[in-house]
Amino acid sequence: MSIWLAASIAMLAGLVPAVAACIRRDAAAMLAALNAAGVGTVLILVTLSVAFSRQAFVDLAVVLAPLAIGGSLAFVRYLERQRDR
Amino acid sequence: MIVRQVAVNVFLWLGVALVVISCVGVLAFGSVYDRLHFTAPLNLGAICIAIAVVIHEDFSLVANKAILIAVFLLVASPVLALATGRAARHAERGDWRMGADEEIEVEER
Numbered sequence: 429m430s431i432w433l434a435a436s437i438a439m440l441a442g443l444v445p446a447v448a449a450c451i452r453r454d455a456a457a458m459l460a461a462l463n464a465a466g467v468g469t470v471l472i473l474v475t476l477s478v479a480f481s482r483q484a485f486v487d488l489a490v491v492l493a494p495l496a497i498g499g500s501l502a503f504v505r506y507l508e509r510q511r512d513r
Numbered sequence: 514m515i516v517r518q519v520a521v522n523v524f525l526w527l528g529v530a531l532v533v534i535s536c537v538g539v540l541a542f543g544s545v546y547d548r549l550h551f552t553a554p555l556n557l558g559a560i561c562i563a564i565a566v567v568i569h570e571d572f573s574l575v576a577n578k579a580i581l582i583a584v585f586l587l588v589a590s591p592v593l594a595l596a597t598g599r600a601a602r603h604a605e606r607g608d609w610r611m612g613a614d615e616e617i618e619v620e621e622r
Contacts, residue, residue, distance in 0.1 A: 431521070431522060431525060432525070435525050435526070435528075435529045435562075438529050438533065439529055439532050439533065441533075442529070442532055442533030442536045442537065443532075443536055444536075445536045445537045445539065445540035445541075446535075446536035446539050446540065448540055449536075449539045449540040449548070454545070455604070456545040456597065456600060456601035456604060457543060457544065457545040457548055457601075459545070459597055459600075460539065460545050460548035460549050460552060460594075460597055461539045461540070461548060463552050463590070463593055463594070463597065464535055464536055464539045464548075464551065464552050464555060465536070467532075467552070467555040467556075467559065467586060467590065468532050468535075468536055468555065470559075470582060470586070471528070471532055471555075471558060471559055471562055474562060474563075474566065474578075474579050474582060475525075475562065477575055478566055478569065478570065478575060483574060483575055486574075486575045486578045486579065486582075487578070489578070489582055490578050490581060490582060493582050493585050493586060493589075494585065494589075497585075497586075497589045497590070497592075497593050500593055500597070501592075501593060501596060504593070504596045504597055504599075504600045505600075507600040507601070507603075507604055508599070508600045508603045508604070510604060
C-alpha cells in the first residue's frame with residue numbers, strides 16, 4: 429500500500445466525525461460541519477489521484493471544490509432569509 | 514532522493530493530521546462559531562498536501578491542479594466561513610444593520 433492510499437484512508441476515517449457532526453445541532457452548526465466535510469472530500473480525491481495515477485480523480489476534485497463552496501454559500505443565503513419569513 | 518521522499522512524507526502526513534484534527538474538532542464543539550474555527554486548519558492541510566504532490570510529481574498536470582485547488586480553498590474558505598458566521602448571527606438575532614431613519618437607542622444608567 430502506497431503512502432498516498434494510506435493517507436486517503438486516514439483522511440476518510442477522519443471524515444467520519446465531520447459527517448457525524450452534520451446530523452447534529454442546529455442548521456448553521458451543521459453547515460460548518462458540511463464545509464469541513466466538503467474540503468476533506470476534495471483532499472481525499474487529490475490523494476487518491478496520486479495513489480492510483482488517475483488524473484480523472486483530480487479533475488473531479490477541481491470540479492467538487494467550487495461546487496462544495498458554492499452549494500454551502502447558497503445554503504447560507506437560505507439560512508439568512510429563514511428568520512425574515 | 515531520500516530527502517525528497519522524507520519531504521513528501523512530512524508534508525503529506527502533516528496535511529492528513531490537520532484534516533483529521535479539524536474534522537474531530539468540528540464534532541467536538543457544538544456551537545457554529547466554535548466549529549468555524551476548525552475549518553481554518555483544513556486550508557493549511559490543503560496547502561501541505563499540494564506541496565507534497567508537487568514534490569512527488571514535479572510540476573505535472575496533477576500537481577498543478579492540486580496547487581489550483583489549494584489556492585482556491587485558501588481564497589474561498591474564509592469567505593464561506595465569514596458568510597456562515599454572519600448567517601448564524603442573523604438567524605439568531607436578526608439583521609444587525611439599521612435603516613437610515615432609525616435612531617440608536619442608548620440605555621441610560
